[in-house]
Amino acid sequence: MKLHMLTVFVTDFQIAKSFYSDVLKWTLVKEDSYHLEMMTEGTKVHFYLADRDTSPGDYSREARTVFVFETQDIENDMARLMSKGVIFLHTVPNENDFSKYAAFTDPFGNVHELCEMKKNHLPNG
Incomplete structure (x- = not known):
């Protein structure tokens, strides 16, 4: 499909x-x-x-859908969005094996994330 x-x-x-x-x-x-x-x-x-509205709840431990937006500079994009009033659930990016990420909410409580891929996980990296 x-x-x-x-x-x-x-x-x-x-x-x-x-x-x-x-x-x-x-x-x-x-x-x-x-x-x-x-x-x-x-x-x-x-x-x-x-x-x-909804609530972000414990967003990574509850079933839900999250839009993930790729960024090349997560810290810069976080600062830009915060300057526009966007509320982040992570004050600094979290990391896993392949990316740095930070969750934020829209004005209705829907959770989205910014994601910066680590260089060794990029298509040509």
Whole structure:
């Protein structure tokens, strides 16, 4: 099966547009009374209204979906996003065998991550 699109549930379209368009630099494609459609790097993302926000909880120990965004400079991108009010769950990047990563939330409690691959795990590394 081919992944067709991603869906994000939010409680406010205006806040979603501001966060995903202005902060994360996604492109707004379509807006109507019941959903938003955005594009990021060739991936369609649809937004629909939910009744209430979620909580990041213990995000890495509970079942959930997390969008992971590749970065070449995680510290710089963390600082840039924090300067725009983005709340990170990690104040400094965590590390594993292949990457440095840091989780952040959107205004609705959805968890996403920045990920900087280690040089020995890059396609030509």
